Structure formats: structure tokens, C-alpha cells
Amino acid sequence: MKIFIRKEDYYCKVYETYSLEKFRKELYKHLDMRKKSFADQYTKKIVMDFFRYAKDLKKEYLNFYAQEYDNFQNFLFQKELWNREETEKLNLNKNQTILLLRPFLCDYNAKNFVDYDEGLQILNQMLEEINL
Secondary structure (H helix, E strand, O other): OEEEEEOOEEEEEEEOOOOHHHHHHHHHHHOOOOOOOHHHHHHHHHHHHHHHOOEEHHHHHHHHHOOOOOOHHHHHHHOOOOOHHHHHHHOOOOOEEEEEEOHHHOOHHHHHHHHOOOHHHHHHHHHOOOOO
């Protein structure tokens, strides 16, 4: 898992089997902080808020647009207005999808965290070990 920014939006490339509950379990397993400490609880809240209202673009494509667009990459290109280089750079295999992350729907903490200096880099370091 890795978060990337496209224009002003946050995205994450994940496997189709991704779910918020699986993510929560993996996150709690991989965080190396003293359990129930303020840092542990606050970090979990911020990271979970970042993913809480994620929109699975491939699921949206399959549920609503599969007849209109030939494939997922064309959906990203034509409907979501990505350019061809961006879709090719994703290097998606058939078992992967893209989540549109919407941290601003929870509260300001998640969005402010990643916008602060190296926040996104720190978040991606946490996510490196999570294979979803």
C-alpha cells in the first residue's frame, strides 16, 4: 500500500480484497507503539480517518460503468480524467484497484497530518508493511 497525490486528491493502490476492517486489523498489528497510549490511539484514529470514506474506483467502474468503458484504465482516462501516462504508471494488475481517499470527510486531523512537512512520507512508511 502506498498513498500518492494526483492533483489535489489522495489515492492508494490496493488489492481488490481490501476492506476497511482488514486494514484496521493489519494496522493495529503493525503499529509499534505502547498499546493504549495516547500516541497509539491518536495515530490509529488519524490513519483510520484517512481511509474511512475511501471510494473504490474499480468497484465503481464494475458496478456502474463497465458497459460504458472497455476497461478500468479507460474509465480512469475518460471518466476520472487521468491522462494515459498516469494510468500506465500505476502498473495495475487485474487484482488491484485504486482508492480515492477522502480524509476531509472525517475531521481536519488526518488531512493536516499528511499536509504537514513529511506527514505523507511517515504515513507511507507505516503502510509499507501492510500488504492489502
